[in-house]
Amino acid sequence: MNPPKSCISAIVEPIVWISNATPIAPNPDDAREGDCNNHLGVVKIEPFTTTDVRGFPMVAAVTAESVSKGYGDTVALGSVSLFVDRGDIFALLGPNGAGKTTLVQTLTGTTEADSGTVSILGDAPEEVDKERIGHLPQSFTPPERLTARELLSYYAGLYENPRDVDDILADVGLMAVDDTWYANLSGGQQRRVCVGIALVNDPELLFLDEPTTGIDPAGRQSLWSLVRDLASDGTTIFLTTHYMKEAEELADHVALLDDGELVETGSPATLVDAFGGGAQLLVETTTPPTEIEALGLDVDTTETGVRIPDISPVDIGDVVEMLDARDIEYDSIVWSEPTLEDVYLRLTDEVAADDVATGRDLATVGGAQ
Amino acid sequence: MTTLGRIEAEAGAAWRSFVRRRTAVFFTFGFPLILVAIFGAVVQTNPTGGGLFGHPTGFYVPGYLAIIVLFTPLSRIGSAIARHRDGNRFEKLATTPLARFEWLAGHALVNVGIILLASGIVLGALSLLGANVTLSPLLLPFVVLAVVVFCGLGALLGRIASSQDGVIAASNAVALPLVFLSETFVTPGMLPAWFRPAIGFSPLTYFARGVREATYLHQPAGPDLFVLATLAVVFFVLGSYAIPQDE
Secondary structure, three states, X not given: OOOOHHHHHHHOOOOOOOOOOOOOOOOOOOOOOOOEOOEOOEOOEOOOXXXXXXXXXXXXXXXXXXXXXXXXXXXXXXXXXXXXXXXXXXXEEOOOOOOHHHHHHHHHOOOOOOEEEEEEOOEOOOOOOHHXXXXXXXXXXXXXXXEHHHHHHHHHOOOOOOOOHHHHHHHOOOHHXXXXXXXXXXXXXXXXXXXXXXXOOOOOEEEEEOOOXXXXXXXXXXXXXXXXXXXXXXXXXXXXXXOHHHXXXXXXXXXXXXXXXXXXXXXXXXXXXXXXXXXXXXXXXXXXXXXXXXXXXXXXEOOOEEEEOOOOHHHHHHHXXXXXXXXXXXXXXXXXXXXXXXXXXXXXXXXXXXXXXXXXXXXXXXXOO | OOHXXXXXXXXXXXXXXXXXXXXXXXXXXXXXXXXXXXXXXXXXXXXXXXXXXXXXXXXXXXXXXXXXXXXXXXXXXXXXHHHHHHOOHHXXXXXXXXXXXXXXXXXXXXXXXXXXXXXXXXXXXXXXXXXXOOOOOOHHHHHHHHHHHHHHHHHHHHHHOOOHHHXXXXXXXXXXXXXXXXXXXXXXXXXXXXXXXXXXXXXXXXXXXXXXXXXXXXXXXXXXHHHHHHHHHHHHHHHHHHOOOOO
């Protein structure tokens, strides 16, 4: 029998943290069960009141409280706090050097935080049963002169109850090359072997540090599908990525990390709604922006023309008519919805998007005149 | 999976990785043959004429074996650690049930296999050259324990040196003096009196002495075997702790 809600609340004290680790009181008006949201510069995380089959609260999959880590004078993590619920796909976003890998290493216990506390599956990382976790490190290279099958068998041999190797090979789509040496596989196939290695023990909690780096689009889609399947079977997945699209496609919740600081957390949709701004129209033109402004449109100058913010799809036709009426020439008109990338750029003041590898959902509505 | 199962998995992967690196296989087994060719066939021994090789060939068998049990584990374990670091394999293994001592045990097992094979090649080659080699059942524990000692030392060097180049340089810097200062080819009588006590600090000394006692002098080798066993435990523990967990 499930205990009443009040009973759960009494057992699981709501945990609310801010980025500098000072506890703040939860606001019942804006706290939603299962939601992680916050405001600029302040990370406020509301834990879920997840219960097991008997109705009793389950411990979180991952909690980190005020975790700091530095290497010499370099601050890799500055008082990061986060919470990942069981069964969630949680994506940690950030450019190279943001501190994603350091945070994963801290959570998995392969490096020690300078301060703060970490818990995975209810235990400290060094005490957790290793049979229950899976980990794919960044830039991981297994022994290169073993075949895909041998590698999976090798790592499976380290666990008490490993999965069937054939099943894993099928999951990661490598049955056709199972007897090929790792060194002779393509980059994408190699990464899929590595993902397979992380799955050999059927983990409850899976850390994937940039799992799709170097994988072609088809392989990436295949891995996304695998991740979704794992999550639907109850595996908690903590992944890092600098592909915003990947986080948007997969994650229930994301955290944006920049320069070792957690900038924002929440569901992708929540963050896009809150910080993404409206849809926009990008007009590629050599016409001075003032001439377009004269049409009564609010415009920003871009390198290739102008950007018209906060515009819905139904208004595109009106804009095109206005441009045509004034004989304003343009090479293209592109309408796009806000994405996590916009959220990230806005929140981190990231102007150069070199490290951000995905784009918007583009819908070209005009061509060269 | 039990400890033995994990060691077996690690050793199996390490063995397959080794036998598929043709260059490594060629030089691992070619190295002892080169030694025998140089010292046994070209330089030759001269029991009556004195000089560097003033004893019968059988006297130098521990020296040949000492070179194998010293160089191979030092460079192989050190290189394995460097390769593991480069591929972030330790970071992965640290999140599996495999303990650091199990990793070292797996790799030591592979080295024992390789060195027993290489030792067989050396002994066979020496016999072909006419050396009177006496086999002793004590050869096996001496070789196994010495391999464990130098696997542990190799792990320490692998921890200190951050690259494969560094490991090779460190291995040579450690191994070369040990070869000549551990009662292998150079007898204590050829060394300055003030230096002779230092011979006792080399683990290789107990291997060379013990093997010589067992195969040439036909004297009890128990005390040297005991010291070598103690050193094997010490170096195995130190080596296990030296294996990185976060790289």
